[in-house]
Amino acid sequence: MSGPVIAAIFGLIRVEHILVVVALVLGLVGGFYFAKSRHVVKPGSESDAVRHILLPFTGTEISRRAVDAALRLARAEGATLMPAYLAAVPKTLPLECPIPNEAAQAMAMLEAIEQRAGAKGVPVDARIERGRTYRHALARLLAEEDFDRVVVSAGATGTQGLSGDDLVWLLQRAPAEVMILRPGPDDHRMVVPLGANGGAKPVNGNGAVA
Numbered sequence: 001m002s003g004p005v006i007a008a009i010f011g012l013i014r015v016e017h018i019l020v021v022v023a024l025v026l027g028l029v030g031g032f033y034f035a036k037s038r039h040v041v042k043p044g045s046e047s048d049a050v051r052h053i054l055l056p057f058t059g060t061e062i063s064r065r066a067v068d069a070a071l072r073l074a075r076a077e078g079a080t081l082m083p084a085y086l087a088a089v090p091k092t093l094p095l096e097c098p099i100p101n102e103a104a105q106a107m108a109m110l111e112a113i114e115q116r117a118g119a120k121g122v123p124v125d126a127r128i129e130r131g132r133t134y135r136h137a138l139a140r141l142l143a144e145e146d147f148d149r150v151v152v153s154a155g156a157t158g159t160q161g162l163s164g165d166d167l168v169w170l171l172q173r174a175p176a177e178v179m180i181l182r183p184g185p186d187d188h189r190m191v192v193p194l195g196a197n198g199g200a201k202p203v204n205g206n207g208a209v210a
């Protein structure tokens with residue numbers, strides 16, 4: 001076999017090797033981008049779904065309108081309701097000290113909300129958050145928990161609860177959509193602890209069951 005023929009054969013082999021390498025590289029790159037494209041999140045996909053709806057409150061009652069609005073949203077969106085009792089611990093006490101009376105009050109309220117949620121088929125993941133003030137407790141809650149929406153009732157907890165300034169602060173700081181509900185002036189229906197006024201039932205301004 002002559003020298004030029006052998007050189008041509010080796011040349012073809014080298015070209016074939018180069019093409020194989022190029023094909024492998026293109027295959028790897030194409031596979032990478034294909035795999036990446038499968039993980040691209042499109043609008044309306046699972047990442048946009050609402051998973052947790054935060055319902056912060058204080059005291060021994062909460063507006064039934066706010067609770068029911070949060071439950072309707074949770075049920076429609078397949079989300080979990082996250083009721084959060086805000087406890088104010090005096091500065092004279094350590095922040096993490098036992099607060100049995102407050103804890104008992106919180107558990108009674110959370111149980112009442114959970115019972116109402118259970119009747120509507122909505123899962124619940126309850127919380128108790130401490131702070132030096134209600135706003136401090138709310139700030140700790142925002143920093144520690146993951147949620148997609150906040151529902152809070154204006155005036156639901158009386159003058160000792162979240163103030164108007166607290167609600168403005170919440171609108172500015174919450175890393176999620178915030179819905180503030182103000183019940184009508186004649187809407188005094190409340191969710192109260194089990195056993196109070198016959199259980200977790202709405203009550204009117206005179207304390208009677210509505």
